[in-house]
Structures are given as structure tokens and as C-alpha cells.
Amino acid sequence: MSRTEPRALDMALDEALPRWHRRERHRLPVGLPAPAVMRAAAEVTWADVPLFRAVMTGAGLGRTRFPADAPVLGLFLGNGFTVLYRGEDELLVGGIERISRGQPVVPLAPGTTPDAYRAFDAPGHLKLAFNFHCAGGVLSTETRVYATDDRSRRLFGAYWLVIRAGSGFIRRVWLRGVRRRAARTGGDGGPVSRA
Template sequence: MRAVMETTWGEAPVSRALMSLTKADVSRGRRIADFFSGAGERVEAGDGEFLFIVLDCLEDRPRPRGTIADAFRECDGPGFLKMAMNIRYAEGLLSTETRVYATDDRTRRRFRTYWLVIRAASGLTRRSMLRAIRRRALGRASAA
């Protein structure tokens, strides 16, 4: 799990190239986990697992006050997307999964359209990140 926290965008060139299209700060030396923590909040989910959570509102209104974790649990009004991405290491397997919950039908339809556009690139990004983390964990990290 230390490799998860230490791997940089420079070690995952495919991920870095795709994420740079979003104008995100994916500089070579920036750690991938810091990027996700900056977009949301990292929660320790137990042995061998980190959970990154994000709450986004597609409507023109502010996110509820408090931590993202508090707002994530309490927010159920229309227009919100609750997103959680984990990185898990168990039984020799490193994996990641993202779950998205839209609080109403309109938001769900809007997200579905977005997902159709980015789905393939998202899969490539994840595979590139997981390969980079694996290389680092095995002591074969490329120079960042």
C-alpha cells in the first residue's frame, strides 16, 4: 500500500497523458494519491484499502458544509453525485473500483452521458496507474 501512496504521474505515462486532457495538475513528480485526495477526501477503509470520496453537485448550489465524508453521508437532495473510488490490495491482487450514486433521475441521465464519453479512457487510465503502482511495489519504478 506504500507504493499506492508514493507512485507519481511520471511513472504512469498513459494515465498522465489522458488526465492532462482534463487540464488537471498531473505533473511528473506529483503523487497520484495526492491528486485524488485533492479532488475529494481519502478515507482509510481498513487493512489494505484506501477509499477516495468525492461529492459533486451538477446544480447551481453549494455543497453542504463540513467534511466531504459528512456531506457524503448526509446529502440526498437532487443534483448530487456521490463518487467513491477504492484502491485495494488483498490476496496478492491490487484492484480499483469506482461507484457513483446520483441522487435523482436527471443527474443520473447527465452522468450516464458523461460516462459513455469517458469510459474507455477511464479504463486505460486505471490500468496504467495499477501497472505503475505494481512496478513501484516490486522495486522497478521508472524515473519520475
């Protein structure tokens, strides 16, 4: 059954995917200005998240390279996901995947709006969205998955049981990498002066 929740915060994620079948949330105090934290979220590299990089390299049996200086978001944006919203306090990324062996990803065009994303409802698909949000000195990330039909929901539910713990670990590592990068840039986008 789909869930909805009262809007505690006005987030683009709520607009793009107000209902979901699976959800995961994590938060971390950052104590830095939201725009600097969102910039770090967009720019965090594999060097900033070495444990995440190791997990992904292991999962791919070493066949996929994750260059240290490449942005982590590039993994998603290069595989059919797109930035649905970017603001001073939130970065929202979304994708659509088919439950099939053929072409599993439905590439989203850059500039796809949260409204257009929400309207997609073709059977046999999963809508996956995740954000980074910074408010009150706290950085959070939330991942939501919505299945467009019952079969897709059941299949993804079984997969979710297998990956959920690892997914949560990766998100916590990712949050810490964003916080480190934001702190390293001094909250203004530039490197911290050591003078």
C-alpha cells in the first residue's frame, strides 16, 4: 500500500514523489550554510567517499572504474537519472527503471520537471528518487521508490529486503562525505585557507 505523510518540510521530493512503496531516510548534523552543503552534495567525488567507492568496485567485481576525481552523482546522471530540482537547500535526483531484462532504465531528459516525473505511470516500472536537503544545520537524504503496478511492487519488495542494509550504509557514508567536502571548502565553495 502506498504511503503519504504530512509535509513537515516543503521539499521538491514531496512534489516529485508524494507517494511511495519503499523509503529510507538518514540525517547528519553539518552546522554549515545550506548553499555550501548543497554545492558539496552535487560535487562530492569518489575520493570523498572511499568506503562507498570500495563497495561499488566490489559489487561490480572490479569491472567498473570509479575515478577518485569523478563526481558520485555522475554514476546516476550517466545512467538515465536526471536532476529534477536544484535549490539552495535541496538537490533532487530521479530516475525510472523498467522491471525487465531489456533496457531497464528509461532515460530522463535533462530539465525533466518534478511534475512530469510524478505524472509518469506506465505499468512495469519503478520511480526512484533521492534528495539531499539541508535545513537547521542538518543534512538529510531520503530515497523513495514507487512501483507503477502490483507486480513491480512485489518484485522490488523482495529486492529491497536484500539491499536495504547496504543501501543505508552507503547513504550514511555519502552524507559524511558531503559534510567533509563542505567543511573542507569552508562553506563558501573555495578551499579552506591554512594561513
